[in-house]
Amino acid sequence: MSWSKRGGGEGEEAGGARGYHHGNLKEALLRAALELIAQKGPAGFTFAEAARWAGVSPAAPYRHFRDRDELLANVALRGFERFEVVLKRAWDDGRPDALAALDRLGKAYLEFARTEPAYYSAMFEAGIPLATSPELREAGDHAFAVLRGAAEKLCAEMPPTKRPPTLMVALHIWSISHGIASLFGRGDAARRTLPMSAEELLEAGVLVYLRGLGFATATEKPAG
């Protein structure tokens, strides 16, 4: 293998001798940013430190990102793409049944917020205007589309007469997932001691909600 330059992002991490050109600086900066955001939050992250981490001068990043905000936006973009993958895998087209798949979906949402706090905060808390780039908005929409697809399948299983609006159901599930993730789903920030895990809280909430829609759940016998 040609170990030369564009290795797909390996680079030299920290300190390896390299020529005048880095070879994969853009990738390295995205990674550095992610690492730094994870450590110190989106606010604490600095362009200069990312450059240092990648072993280049403070001006080098400007060859790849218009400014600090654009780098942040790119992190968010990548986050949404990853998020979509994760959610899609969890949903798995609703197998074996919509309810079980939805449960996985919720857990995946929370797990993403917990294990990828850097992405999550870049995506939802860094205050990046979604209008920044069409791609960003699109990526966000694609991630949401997974939830929407889930709502669709769920609604399809209900009798047409009492079938609720799909979009509304998707928005509700998204909102409660996001609310729980934001308020209780991360390491120790904003931690309030809960009597249950975020996962249990979300699962219970969604079950109650579905029951409210008239969706018959297995655990709940109709006549108590």
Add this chain to the structure above:
Amino acid sequence: MSWSKRGGGEGEEAGGARGYHHGNLKEALLRAALELIAQKGPAGFTFAEAARWAGVSPAAPYRHFRDRDELLANVALRGFERFEVVLKRAWDDGRPDALAALDRLGKAYLEFARTEPAYYSAMFEAGIPLATSPELREAGDHAFAVLRGAAEKLCAEMPPTKRPPTLMVALHIWSISHGIASLFGRGDAARRTLPMSAEELLEAGVLVYLRGLGFATATEKPAG
């Protein structure tokens, strides 16, 4: 009236002649911070600019706040206090009935996020560790206590046999409110075009949820 100094916060806004001492700098800084956060987000806000806005030197704020973060935390603290007042007023002890009051509560939550985005982002998105100060956590807890009280009254109206855990209900309602406010509730940031207002979305979600709990709502006749 003694127009002299400590006027309760009036100060000179911008440019008025004043002596060596400001007279109410702490208050002026808190206001300036709020204004700046509203304009440019919690990240864009700078200590120096707040000082400028208050008409003092860049070092003066350090007499009142340990550093920039402490000022931010104080803004958040004040935000939680205000939030509690707003929520309490909306809840109004559950009058005339728990359901109507809960509806007002939800709307108040969203209205706060919309009309006080500076407070809201300082409280929930600025990444201030709640452990920063006991007061901050306490203020947050007090605000949540209003929701908890609402859940309590709601649960109390249900037959004891099928009465759900109060805390869980409060957490669910808080989560969906927070999720909707964060995702759809602000000016134009993160705006996705919805087929309904955030208020309608929240109201519908809560109604479905309550129905799922077995709470009989007026709009929904038992036999459709």
Add this chain to the structure above:
DNA sequence: AGCTCATGTTAATGGCTTTTACATTAGCCA
């Protein structure tokens, strides 16, 4: 009047962001 402490100011250090002018070299074409 005089003391003292809270509150402001000035000046200085060090970091970050961003721009401009210049350096290096990778990729390509003859």
Add this chain to the structure above:
DNA sequence: TGGCTAATGTAAAAGCCATTAACATGAGCT
């Protein structure tokens, strides 16, 4: 192979910010 050009880095500089230390002012009390 040799040379051109655009992409990618570097160096240096301007301007802003956070934070601190040394010094100034005056408010409130005795």
